[in-house]
């Protein structure tokens with residue numbers, strides 16, 4: 001079993017107006033097989049947390065720690081974190097002109113495993129995962145995210161998740177911009193990955209509808225750069241009916 | 252002082268270097284070029300005797316030396332600058348590359364023993380009517396070279412010409428390419444510039460007859476203190492002619508410098524023409540400079556399409572982050588992005604073995620840059 005542990009994390013970003021503090025003491029612990037939902041209003045710092053876990057260079061960790069099975073994640077480069085088993089499904093995946101999905105996936109798989117996958121199995125795995133996610137096989141020859149619709153980009157993120165088999169996946173608003181059918185397909189992809197690998201999930205979302213398909217054991221309310229309340233799945237329902245006003249008044 | 256000529260089509264032409272004033276570096280067509288390093292090539296004595304080359308035996312393509320008095324010499328175009336005229340006047344013989352086969356033929360002409368003598372060269376590539384062929388000019392080793400390359404594409408012919416610059420690091424190379432494309436013929440012309448201190452290859456194409464077309468491609472990679480320049484000119488002089496110009500380059504390291512000037516003229520006879528030119532540059536590090544200047548001159552109201560685009564961008568850190576977040580190392584991620592960027596052109600070259608070599612060469616340059 002693995003544990004991803006975030007302790008008293010303070011993070012800031014340099015802006016034109018000076019240093020801006022975003023995360024103000026985040027504590028969070030996720031074990032293999034667990035699903036945690038993070039919900040919170042716009043601008044509360046959810047993506048910042050996700051990016052900081054993945055190691056985006058824009059964000060500065062001022063204090064606190066992130067460890068994976070006791071090993072300091074903050075000391076690792078971005079690619080080392082991915083190799084250690086951390087995966088971030090991005091809110092806004094970028095386009096990479098001239099690099100095909102096939103080439104990208106194979107390069108990533110080779111990097112993560114430290115060796116090239118056996119060709120025959122790999123082609124089969126990619127084809128299967130794409131079919132599961134209802135992605136047309138023509139995507140394989142298209143350039144990464146180039147001209148993909150919002151929903152297609154999200155499926156492509158989950159395709160990577162299925163193929164790269166991380167220990168922990170952070171899903172940053174993977175549900176935004178998806179219609180109901182796509183939401184189901186994407187959720188099934190996440191659930192399949194969980195079943196096959198005992199992966200831990202940190203699911204960032206605004207809405208409870210994805211929680212009908214991906215069931216969290218824990219819900220964290222994120223306000224003003226930290227966790228304001230924690231509970232079980234029932235907390236999500238309460239948020240849906242009451243909103244965040246209660247927490248904003250306190251903050 | 253003479254008034255600078257603005258309109259490309261009105262530039263003076265001459266084979267006599269004395270007809271051009273001394274180059275100072277202030278002229279429109281020299282102002283981006285490091286002329287101080289090039290004066291001996293522009294105006295000095297040049298060795299215009301036969302140059303050494305090696306070429307594979309290829310059915311349907313023949314090579315021979317012809318006198319400068321041959322009527323084909325000068326039939327594709329005439330010098331528009333002093334360096335080109337200097338080479339024209341100095342060359343005592345012209346290498347004729349004659350493509351006659353109607354089956355596709357491919358020849359690589361390698362020059363790797365030019366040495367450090369200041370020299371002039373003149374090549375005529377002639378594609379007979381209905382012929383199909385690929386001619387690769389592969390340039391390696393030392394060079395202090397000024398040359399004129401004339402390309403004559405006969406009616407209905409399909410010709411692919413590629414000039415590859417992989418010179419030694421201190422090489423100096425000035426080239427003017429003049430192409431004339433005949434009725435319903437098509438030319439693909441590519442300039443691949445990788446290594447050499449100063450490389451200036453100026454290709455111009457006249458779409459001279461009905462239905463002629465040209466696809467002009469360029470791919471370049473400038474390292475620290477390297478100057479790579481190309482002044483591209485397409486002259487639509489006949490109806491229903493079509494041109495595409497796509498030049499893409501990457502710059503890396505202090506003082507890496509590239510210049511692209513793209514002139515397209517759509518003359519008053521050129522009704523129903525279609526043209527699009529673009530130049531894109533990717534700056535991989537600080538301290539590089541890419542000049543990119545598209546020009547479109549249109550003299551007829553009846554065109555099918557004409558457009559241009561030019562963009563110079565920095566390496567996108569978000570792309571790097573995305574790839575690294577999937578476990579790919581920074582070095583490999585850079586390689587992927589740059590290769591992806593240049594691929595649009597490399598994939599069109601039409602010579603798979605060459606495309607592979609270029610990829611390998613780009614990888615080597617990138618690796619050298621990361622260290």
Ligand SMILES: Nc1ncnc2c1ncn2[C@@H]1O[C@H](COP(=O)(O)OP(=O)(O)OP(=O)(O)O)[C@@H](O)[C@H]1O
Pocket residue numbers: 013014015020022040041042043044045046047048049058
């Ligand atoms: N690179 C940056 N430069 C400047 N400000 C930033 C940057 N990144 C985040 N911020 C600011 O930090 C705050 C938190 O942003 P973040 O994207 O983490 O919020 P979020 O909770 O993910 O919001 P949303 O629900 O809209 O996705 C916002 O006020 C945002 O404007």
Ligand SMILES: [Mg+2]
Pocket residue numbers: 046047048091172173
């Ligand atoms: Mg966000």
